[in-house]
Amino acid sequence: MPNQPYQPLHQETLAIHAGYQRDSQQTMSVPIYQTTAYAFENSQQAGNRFALQELGNIYSRLTNPTNDVLENRLAALEGGASGVVTASGSAAIFYAIVNLAGTGDNIIVADKIYGGSSNLFLHTLKNFGIEARVFAIDEPKTLEALIDSKTKAVFFESLSNPQIAIAPIEEITQIAKKHGIITICDNTVATPILCNPIKWGADVVVHSLSKYASGQGSTISGAIIDREGLNDLIKNNPRYPQFNTPDPSYHGLVYADVSLPIFNLRIRTALLRDIGAALSPFNAWLVLQGLETLKIRIQEHSQNAQKIAEFLVSHPKVASVNYPGLACNRYHNLAKKYFKDGSCSGLISFEITGDLENAKKICDSTKIFSIVVNIGDTKSLIVHPASTTHSQLSEAQLQEAGILANTIRLSVGLENVEDLIADLSVALGS
Structure with a gap:
């Protein structure tokens, strides 16, 4: 990075420069280190790295110089301590949970989250012996009654997909901290440009980088960022014995004795090592290109979405609109509190006056x-969640999650907003 001024750098600067020191070739663009493995200077160095006595590259499933730049850049943008990138957002969520919970444990998850995450928590993790208990995001105090000695994590989304609900981050994290439980916030939709959950008390932030971070629908990728000081919550915490007792797969290493950020260290050295959902360097490079323009793009997405939400509110065939930028929205005050300038990203959902078939026709x-x-x-997208992204949920679960048969979700792109409004106007009809 160029010589830094004394004052902290702003996010748009970090998004372009953080984490990269130009190599001997002085390349301005981060190089793609497309390699499987790395040569060691000698056998002693190789042994030291495998024993974690020396940090350095071993194998690209664990670390890679291109990925390292992306990890450091994301950590800087989120105000975190360290980052780990993964093959997908789903892999990031899975790693973050199983880093904490195992057979016989439970996690507490918000009712308004992405359908794929619901499926992971309610069905797939059940096969691993991990129970998911659901609390109402709009009544965060309800989660306290669900906590017991086997509770290992609280999971929520800063801005939910597709309900477009904003989590009361401070209230959730304060309850979790009272019980010594780690909170995990999915910040995919808001992005670190609009919201920094760590600032408001979250311990871990996860992302699907396939979305706004990359921005062009060209890569599948995910990330996990942990906060500064998380080691103090984990150390000697009876909820997390895996960090406080010897790891036989690393010669009896006790993670809590390490000075590095141990949440992501264990993900890298145990889960990436053994399960291997690692991000390819080329995909990391694609995300890096997207991050450089993220601030400009997310502002334009938000401005376009605001205008479209205002159009939909006034349309006779629209029953309700879910967008926190609207003053009438129940999450408007939370948007002003947690989101920069009250901008709310490009995601909108709305209910039409007709039924499922009418929604599909639109x-x-x-x-x-x-x-x-x-x-x-960057391109505008439309979908019917009940029959696609959330189709695995039962009718009762759809109702609990706030997804109706007549709900439509928009991901507003960067086209001219007048063209987008005209397109929706024709589709909705008079």
Whole structure:
């Protein structure tokens, strides 16, 4: 990074420079270190690195110079201590949970989260012997009654997909800290440009970098960022014996005795090592390109979404609109508290006056909005969540999650907003 001034750098500067020291070739763009493994100077160095007595590259499943830049850059943007990148956002969430919980344990998750995450928590993790207990994001005090000695994590989204609900981050994290429990916040939709959950008390932040961070729908990738001082919460905490007792797979290493950020250290040395959902250097490089323009893009996404939300509110065939930028929205005050300038990203959901078939017909009728289950793309996207992203949920679970048969989700892109409004106007009809 260029010589730094004494004052802290702003996010748009960090997004372009953080984590990169130019190599001997003085390349301005971060190089793609497309390699499987690395040569050691001698056998002693190789042994030291495998024993964690010396830090350095061993194998690209664990570390890679391109990935390292992305990890450090994301940690800087989130105000965290360290980062680990993964093959997908789902892998990041899975690693963050199983780093803490095992057979017989439970986690507490918000009711308004992405459908894929719900499926992971309620079904897949059940096969690992991990129970998921659900609390109401709009009534955070309800989570305290769900806590017991086997509770290992509280999971929520800063801005939920597709309900567009904003979590009361401080209230949730204060309850968790009272019981010595680690909180994990998915900040995918808000991005670190709009919201920094660590600032408000979150311990760990996860991302699907496939969304706004990369921005062009060109890569699958994920990340985990832990906060400064998390070691103090983990050390000697009876909830987390895996950090406080010898690890037989690392010659009896006790993670709590290490000065590095131990949450992500254990993910890297145990979970990435053994499960291997690692990010390729090329995909890391693609995300790095996206981060350089993230601030400009997320501002434009938010401005376009605000105008479209205002259009939808006034349309006779729209029953309700879920967008916190609207003054009438129940999450508007939380948006002003937690989100920079009250900007709320490019995600909107709304309910039409018709039924499921009417909702699908509207999706089928748009010309600029494409029917796609991704979000955060430069291109505008539309989808019917109940029959796609959340189709694995039962009718009761859909109702609890606030997803109706007539709900439509928009990911507003960077096209001219007048063109987007005209497209929706035609699809909705008069």
